[in-house]
Amino acid sequence: MAVAGIPFEATLVFGLIGVALVLFVSEVIPNDVTAIGVIVALAALGPTIGLTPRDAIAGFANPATITIVAMYMLSAGIQNTGIVQRLGVSLAGFVRGDEGRALLATVGTTGPIAGFVNNTPVVAVFIPMITDLAEQSDVSPSKLLLPLSYAAILGGTLTLVGTSTNILASDFTRQLIPGRNGIGMFEFTPLGVLILVVGLAYLLTIGRRLTPARIPVDADLVSAFDLEEHLSQVRVPAGSSLLDERVADVDAREDVPVDVLQLRRNGEAYAVPDTDQRIAAGDVLVVNGPRTDVTRFRDAFDLRRLVREDVSDGTFDDSPTGNTLATAVVPDDSTYVGETLAEARLEEFHRTTVLAVRRGRELIRGDLDSVTVSPGDLLLVRLSPTAIEYFAESGDLVVTEESASGRIDEVEPQAAAPLSPKTPLAVAIMASVIGAAALNLLPIVIAALGGVFAMIVTGCLSPSDAYDAVSWNIVFLLAGVIPLGFAMEATGGATVLADALVATEAFLPLVLVMLLFYLFTGLLANVITPVATIVLMIPVAVDAAGQMGADPFSFLLAVMFASATSFMTPVGYQTNLMVYGPGGYRFSDFLKVGGPLQLLLAVVTTVGIATMWGLT
Known part of the structure; x- marks a missing residue:
């Protein structure tokens, strides 16, 4: 049975690939979860498309x-x-x-x-x-x-x-x-x-x-995240109802509508919740929240706002515990991905307070507890040296910039990185x-x-x-898409796609056919990740090369290099996603800088493969 000349089994596999591509691009669910769904679907379709359950999970045992x-x-x-x-x-x-x-x-x-x-x-x-x-x-x-x-x-x-x-x-x-x-x-x-x-x-x-x-x-982190209107200093007068309360307890109170970040007294700064200091008359509290919430806080507890005392990076750098303001990127494999900031419990476990989140061009400064963490998010955090060390070891957050002094040129390399x-x-x-x-x-x-x-x-x-x-997550992505590539080959789907590629040979020289194939593969890799692309496209490349009498290894190399060089989108390669937030880039920046580079390398690589390995 065939549909429009395509074997029915291949049609089913193409349908599954189409669903997977939509999920990969939209990221409605994480890509590794999509891959697990692909495994389940292949096992369910196994009797129809000729795959066994063992074949469906073969990606886990694949040498690659x-x-x-x-x-x-x-x-x-x-x-x-x-x-x-x-x-x-x-x-x-x-x-x-x-x-x-x-x-x-x-x-x-x-x-x-x-x-x-x-x-x-x-x-x-x-x-x-x-x-x-x-x-x-x-x-x-x-x-x-x-x-x-x-x-x-x-x-x-x-x-x-x-x-x-x-x-x-x-x-x-x-x-x-x-x-x-x-x-x-x-x-x-x-x-x-x-x-x-x-x-x-x-x-x-x-x-x-x-x-x-x-x-x-000379970007100030407070300014970079437009927090001038969210960070305020309030003075505690003699008649305030907060007197003699532990400042950490005040921050935890449900009737306090702001986050209390710091207590300042006589030139000393005490980070919350790392201090057991009790509030005294004349103390200054550094708080985070919208102006309306700050006003409610002041009115409820008889506080006074310091109108001429702006909060800047330096406000957080003079804490005796070393707490500082910093930015941190959420990597693709972070354990926090998919959790809300409340569920991550960063403050409870790691004394790390999130003040704002930058996601592409979107800046989130309110209702942070309900924000679901996504790969590539740039967090503005207030954290301690211990937390910085923890995240460096765990890799759950990549601390990218600290406002504290002490840059790498001020110490000997041997002392900074033994x-x-x-x-x-x-x-x-x-x-x-x-x-x-x-x-x-x-x-x-x-x-x-x-x-x-x-x-x-x-x-x-x-x-x-x-x-x-x-x-x-990459391992599960591999395990899911590898059998999908094999299913496409086994059902004749790769041959169908290869036939379309072979048709271009009628009016193009073989080297331009490879160049077109390289360009198409590169575009796909920028959208659905290089791993998924190479699994889907290599069987097509090898099949097409065989039909055209070309060297299948040369066409395989074209797919390999095209998949490995994804420059045009922040989601095309994990390292692009990692610099997206810290660089403050727009999506269009990757097209502007990466597009010409990808086109240049398409020509260089195609000519290089043709010269070094030949086309036939």
Whole structure:
């Protein structure tokens, strides 16, 4: 049975893909949850489309999935050495306050590192450092953060372990192309180096001019979040009913309509709820809330507003407990994603108060407890050094900018980022993994798992750190979309799409057919994530190449590179989402800067593949 010439089984799979694409784009539910739904749907449709329940869950046992889990863990082991942090701190000495040097340092270090260490944690570590470099260089952080993300994406094209899409492509190569046992560790490195060089040259010239300065150079965090009308200081007179109450208890009272952030007395500041100070006459309370709520608070407790005392970043920097104002990005794999701020209980567990949330161009300053946390949200928080350390270890929030003094150029690199005693051992283990895979001594999945085992037993990585390092949402996304790609191949869906591509060969040379395929794949990756794109498009590419008499490996490489280089949307790549808030970018900024870069690399990569591997 066929529908419009398409096998009925393939029609069902296309319908499932269509639903999945809508959910991926709309993000009505998280993408990893959509992937789980795909697994369930494939199992339910199994008798009709020829898949068993074992086939539906095969993505969990796929070598690519296991390899990616292991690489997350190995990257954490390298991160724990302090090498990346030390390098970031050392950049200050090179920059010496020059904007051009700051941009060169940003892209010139991030790109090569991302070829061997997962680029997401690299960007997480570099965001606060690059923000500091921007301040020292008297340049808007917006001018550096987007290039930071793009350079990390470019670096992923250098080696097989540079990004998860490369590992997936290698596994598809083994399964779909007879006679090939995957892709070698450095097999496409020459083309990756060319892409990196061209991409960095663009970022240092044309991209530098196109990248907007959305965040002012001397931006005050209070001003940046338009909180001048929400933060106020009120004085407690002798007749107030709050006298002798613990200030933390006042903040917790249900009849207090504002958040009490700080008690100030005789030049000293006491952060709430970290203090047990009792309110005395003459004390000043720093509170957060709309003006109407502040007025209600004053009237209810006989307080006086200090009209000439504005609240700024510096108001929070002189607390003896070290509490400060900062911004923090919510990464894609944060445990807080999907929870409301009330459910996250940041203040209760981590003494962290959220004052505002920036989501794209939307700024949320009221009713914060009901705000559901989303990936890429930029939070304005008041937090302690202990909380900063906790979030640095857990990765649930990436603290990107602190208002407190003490920037990275004021300390020696060795003191700011000491190396672990295990550093030589961890580096040797990582080098052994890469070497074993490059020399074909072991399959990459076994070499990576062996490296994880070695790091744990030698103490370079604790088991808990290893599990915490894995982006489990990505793992479930992989496990869901991998069998979807196989279903499309098994039901003839890939052949149907390939036929449409083959039809263009009648009026286009083969190299332009590949270029069109590259462009279409790249556009798809910017919308539904690179992982989902590569799973859906590689079977189509291999099938089409076979029908045209072209080299299937060349077309597979085109899909791999197109999927790995998503520059045009903030959701196209996780690192884009991470810099979206801290850079104050608009959606259109990614199109403006990333669009020409994606088009340029489409031409460079297509010509490079045709030259290095041939088309037939």
